[in-house]
Amino acid sequence: MTDLNQTQEREALDQLLNRLLGAFEEKMPFNKLLGLKIESLHLEEVRLRIDMRDELIGNFVHGILHGGVIASVLDVAGGMIAIANAFHTKPQLTEAERMQGIDKSGTIDMRVDYLRPGRGEYFIATAQVLRSGRKVSVTRMELHNNEGVLIAVGTGSYIVG
Template sequence: MIKTLNPDFKTSIQEKLKQQEFMRYLGFEVTTIEEGRLEGELVLGQEHRQHMGFAHGGVIATLADIVAGLSAVTLVPKNHHVVTVELKVSYLNPGVGEKLLAKGWVLKQGSRLNFCEAEVYVTKGTNEPLLIAKASATMATIAPEAIRRED
C-alpha cells in the first residue's frame, strides 16, 4: 500500500519546484500533485524538437524522469530527497503535436527505493492525447545526513 511519510507533501513539492532550474528552463509546469502521483505539461516549442520536428527523445525522457521522481517525493519524509537510480524509456510514437502531457506514479514504495512508472502523451488540436512514451524508474530515497557537499 502506498502511503506518504509526509502529510504536508504538497508544500514540500512546491518548495522543491522552486529549485528545479532545468525543469523551469524547459517550460514544464506541474498541474497535479497527489499522494504517490504527479502530472504536468509542456507546450512544445521549436527548441524541444529534433531535426524531423518531433519532440526530442531527451525532452521526453526528462519529463518522464521529473514526474516519476516527484511522485516519489510525495511519499518520503519531509527533509529527505529523491534521486534517480535507473530510468528506462520506451518510445512508442513520434511526438508530433503542440503539447506534451506527463504522468508519473509510484508503483511500489520502499524504505530506500521507490519503483515508479511514467507515461508521456502528445496532444494535437482537439484529438485525444496520444501515448508516445512509457517509462519505468527506480528512485532512491536519500536522508539529509547522507548528502555530502564539497565546498
C-alpha cells in the same frame, strides 16, 4: 482511524506535497528551461505539462520533441511521485526533515520506451508508484500529447531514504 481522519490526513499531506515539491517547478533551473508545469500532485499521481517549443525539437525536419526532453520529463515525474510516496510512508518526519529527504533523493535507474514520434502542441506526463520500500521506490511514467496519444512510457527506480 476513521475515514474522515484518513481523508483529512491525506488532504494535509497533499497540501504539504504541493508546497514542498513546488520547488521542482519553481527552483530547478533545468525544469524551468524545459518549461515544466505541475498540473496536479497527489499521493496517487503526479501530472506535469510541457508545451512544445522550437527549443525542444529534436528532429527539425519533422518538428518532433527531442527524446532527451521526453526522458527528462518522465524522470522528473517519476522522482516527484517517489518522493511524494516517501512522505506518506514516513509520517513522523518534520517538514524540515522532508526537505532534507528531497535533497538526498535521486534516480537510480530509468528505462524509456519511445512508442511514437513526439508530435503535439503540449504533452502531459503522469507517474504512479509501482512499489515503495524504505529506501527505494519504483515508478511507472507515461507521456501523452494534447490529443491523448501515448508517446512514451517509462519505469524508474529512485532512492528516497
